[in-house]
Amino acid sequence: MFYSTIYETFSCARNRMNRESRNAVEHVLDYIHTHYTEPLNLEKLAGLAGMDIKKFAYAFHKYAGVYPIDYLIQHRMSRARVLLATSSAAVKNIAESIGYGDAHYFSRLFKKYTGCNPSEFRTRNGNNPPLIE
Template identity: 45%
Template sequence: MKVDINELAGYFSTININLINMVRSVVPPGGKCFGVFTPPYSSFIFPLHGRARMFFDGIPYIMDPGKIFHSGPNMTLDKEVLGRFEWDFMVIHYRVDGDEKDGLSYGSSHYQLDPGQNTRINDMLHRLYHMCNTPGNLATLRAKSLFFSLLDEIFTCANHQRNDNNRDLIEQSIEYIKIHYMQPLTIPELAEQHGLNSKQFAYLFQKYMGIGPNEYLIDRRMRHAKELLCATTSSVAEISACVGYSDPYYFSKLFKKRTGFCPSALQRSF
């Protein structure tokens, strides 16, 4: 399930939560468990060491440190430890009180968050584990407060991580355009390289570059075409093909619109 961090934060800011407990488990290499169910309440799962695979209602997740997972109540569950090392993890069990709002309920869904390796999250997690296993109402109150502080840190880091990943994605696309601008590139093809649709890709490109991907591609082609027109004796048709346009007439119209010069006239002037 794809998670909107802002929407997720809004969900947890409006519901009433009771922490049930917090447990830590270590499963040896090769450990497996199939055909069981998650508890009758919601859970956050924090991998600490090792690696495992879990299926929530048949949907697989690879459980690595630096990732956090959520499962809803009474889901079918299969799990197995991967590799040669034991799998060490913590689980926070909680229950949502009252009727849930219409629409998507994050409390009853399974999803993954990627805040990355974070010492602050790890420290808060271990403090919460100690607090949840300390008797008394004061400890219960502190645990609930710490739980929400932990969620705040997780959501903030996951949001930053996603922004960083998106920035890297656009930088990769720019490098690809610089190398392959002479090919008949299309925005859907560029988007597909990163598992996005055209609208998503265009939004991210505009966000980080301040210009749309098609505008950037055209600008790149026109600048290189201008260099060729001024520095070589190649024909307009040859230069058109060199910068990714098979139709010299279309190239000439676009070049004049972008630069104010007719290609052949610019070439003659040099």
């Protein structure tokens, strides 16, 4: 009986913590989707969730399947793919519009995440926008 009561108490506390963590992570995801063009770092995102960095990174990874900064980069790359396929804006301007001040750094990241550089992507996918993830 005693162990059953202890187990029930810890289960309730864990479920409450998970619900709170889930809500905090969902709040940060919404924030990323609307503020991805701004400079964001792990410290700022953890602060938005009201957690320390380690706990936030763990909760985010558990919820989203990737770490927060990787999610941010993936979201930015998704937006870049759409912009490259649907506009004739310069790569430098697209990089700046999604939060990267350095077009060379953006091009390296883009190649890492898509397998081709922005110009190649535009040539292959112009007027054929990818679905937004």
